[in-house]
Amino acid sequence: MGARSGAPRGSEPASAVTAGTAPVLEVEDLRVRLRTPRGPADVVNGLSYTVGPGETVAVVGESGSGKSVSVLALLGLLPARVATVTGRAVLQGEDLLTMKPERLRQVRGPGAGMVFQDPMTSLNPVLTVGRQLVEGIRAHGDVSKEAARSRAADLLGEVGLPDPKGALDRYPHELSGGMRQRVVIAIALSNSPALLIADEATTALDVTVQAQIIDLIENLQADRGTGVIWITHDLGVVAGIADRVLVMYGGRCVEDGTVDDVLERPAHPYTRGLLGALPDLARPAVDGVVPDLATVPGTPPAPTDLPEGCVFWPRCPVRGDARCEHEQPPLVQIQGLDRHFGPSGLPHRAATWCTEPTSDTGLPASGTGSTALGGDR
Amino acid sequence: MFALVHLVPGDPVRLALGTRFSQESYDALRERSGLDQPLVEQFFGWAGRALTGDLGVSFRSGETVTSQIAERLPATLTLAFASILVALLIAIPLGTVSALRPRSVIDRVATVISQFGISVPDFWMGIVLILVFAGTLGWLPSGGYVPISEDPGAWFSRLLMPALVTGVVSGSVITRFVRSSVLEALGSDHVRTAQAKGLPTRQVFTWHVLRNALLPLVTVTGVQLAYLLSGVVVVEIVFSWPGLGQLALQAVQARDYPVLQGAILLFALVFLVINLVVDLLYTAIDPRIRR
Numbered sequence: 244m245g246a247r248s249g250a251p252r253g254s255e256p257a258s259a260v261t262a263g264t265a266p267v268l269e270v271e272d273l274r275v276r277l278r279t280p281r282g283p284a285d286v287v288n289g290l291s292y293t294v295g296p297g298e299t300v301a302v303v304g305e306s307g308s309g310k311s312v313s314v315l316a317l318l319g320l321l322p323a324r325v326a327t328v329t330g331r332a333v334l335q336g337e338d339l340l341t342m343k344p345e346r347l348r349q350v351r352g353p354g355a356g357m358v359f360q361d362p363m364t365s366l367n368p369v370l371t372v373g374r375q376l377v378e379g380i381r382a383h384g385d386v387s388k389e390a391a392r393s394r395a396a397d398l399l400g401e402v403g404l405p406d407p408k409g410a411l412d413r414y415p416h417e418l419s420g421g422m423r424q425r426v427v428i429a430i431a432l433s434n435s436p437a438l439l440i441a442d443e444a445t446t447a448l449d450v451t452v453q454a455q456i457i458d459l460i461e462n463l464q465a466d467r468g469t470g471v472i473w474i475t476h477d478l479g480v481v482a483g484i485a486d487r488v489l490v491m492y493g494g495r496c497v498e499d500g501t502v503d504d505v506l507e508r509p510a511h512p513y514t515r516g517l518l519g520a521l522p523d524l525a526r527p528a529v530d531g532v533v534p535d536l537a538t539v540p541g542t543p544p545a546p547t548d549l550p551e552g553c554v555f556w557p558r559c560p561v562r563g564d565a566r567c568e569h570e571q572p573p574l575v576q577i578q579g580l581d582r583h584f585g586p587s588g589l590p591h592r593a594a595t596w597c598t599e600p601t602s603d604t605g606l607p608a609s610g611t612g613s614t615a616l617g618g619d620r
Numbered sequence: 621m622f623a624l625v626h627l628v629p630g631d632p633v634r635l636a637l638g639t640r641f642s643q644e645s646y647d648a649l650r651e652r653s654g655l656d657q658p659l660v661e662q663f664f665g666w667a668g669r670a671l672t673g674d675l676g677v678s679f680r681s682g683e684t685v686t687s688q689i690a691e692r693l694p695a696t697l698t699l700a701f702a703s704i705l706v707a708l709l710i711a712i713p714l715g716t717v718s719a720l721r722p723r724s725v726i727d728r729v730a731t732v733i734s735q736f737g738i739s740v741p742d743f744w745m746g747i748v749l750i751l752v753f754a755g756t757l758g759w760l761p762s763g764g765y766v767p768i769s770e771d772p773g774a775w776f777s778r779l780l781m782p783a784l785v786t787g788v789v790s791g792s793v794i795t796r797f798v799r800s801s802v803l804e805a806l807g808s809d810h811v812r813t814a815q816a817k818g819l820p821t822r823q824v825f826t827w828h829v830l831r832n833a834l835l836p837l838v839t840v841t842g843v844q845l846a847y848l849l850s851g852v853v854v855v856e857i858v859f860s861w862p863g864l865g866q867l868a869l870q871a872v873q874a875r876d877y878p879v880l881q882g883a884i885l886l887f888a889l890v891f892l893v894i895n896l897v898v899d900l901l902y903t904a905i906d907p908r909i910r911r
Contacts, residue, residue: 352818379817
């Protein structure tokens, strides 16, 4: 588990961060509606969270849960013709969603840098690596070409590219996937952003490269105090890097809290399902029978046709409350689950009517299904 | 190709001699033109001479084929390059604008215009232009060709209409390509990366959209240019433009084998050369092809 030294993780230091300094990013009731041929699709439905300086917030969820769209919406990277974004997203005191286009352009880069999922396609194939770095640096300041080039070389060195000077004149196709992703990270960091958004930044990479990239971002974050939003569906990565976790489902946040709270003591049936679906090498065979890999049955709801009550209701194995089907559960702080460790500095919230950790849910009770993740125990 | 030319029914000797001639003069001319020899021999003789730059002598005029082609070449080059210029001037803005606003009014209008350009016969468009601008309005001469060295004004006024007709046709084809390649470039991930690093919109568009959309544009422009250089027969006839297309057509009518063969050989060469140039351009603009 790559727990980082000096950065907040777990119970006590977390409160120091949020209490001490203003958050880098404050998202409030973010909603995204897309115009599709099949009618309006509510892809993000009222998302609220904050990212503190030096803090890593992991956003997890299945494909189509609205993770990527929610961050693209922050930086105005969704096509305006099809996307309607409402809510508030305050980055360093300024609301991104009501910003003038020119101001938003200035914020992209120094305010927030973004690393995308597929390093094979996120660089322009016909421009050199150096050019793509230099143009980003020069877009945000009166820097001479030579100065920008030497800064670009420094950045490439910082992200661990061998022969950074030579790499400036290489084209993306001459680099491997891991190297390209380092270039993308260098571009995202080139204007020292206050916030770094990594949208499935390691999903397309193999595991060893993935670990290197995660280390790289953690080190850079520790050096610069950058706030990080880490979008992933890999819970192993979450356990390794996140301070806080936000579980998304059907465009909503269904559970959030510290990484320990959410991964060790999940409250929402969906989170428990996700954790239960992890292969667990430590789980013993019962009477010589190796248990099947658990899954969350069914598919996520289509954003054009969200259920009326709890978004997870159609797939939920619990359905422990009469309100499940008709009434949307609010995201509230849950009681009683955190009894093992006492109250942490950050609230552990979940949007469900069925918070009691019971063993009759058919899902593994908290802890047992997540031993592969819960390295602190 | 050689066989095809000779398979065309009709006897060039008969056509050259007119209606009344004696068997002696027929045989004499036939022998002089080498048409009495077996086809295979004729072919190898012609091909061998062609390699040395000798394309033979026209049956009709008695001039060498090379001199006839050289005489027509400036007119064809002028029209081809003027047309491709018109085509690009139409296609790049129209295609780009419709890609930027897909399914908008502008896009639909652009689609209609380019469909019109593709489907309307060029000779009809030429005749309409002549009727309007040369006939009714009397602004432009109806046809002919004046070398630019003689009278630039007359050169331009005579070039305008034929270049417009062929340019609209080629431009319509190219517009569709520009639209789809700009659309594709717009949707690619690296454009989002460029936006995310805070580049000004214009810079994103020039260097991350247009620059990448250039690749397919070069190919299709090359194909269109090759087509224009091999003579746009119908438009040349309509505007009495003394180009290679007209030469080739006259050669067919007169069964003037040497001229026709020479013209066809030249067209084939033009295609080869243009393809080569396109490939070379590709290596210049797409680093992925360089080694």
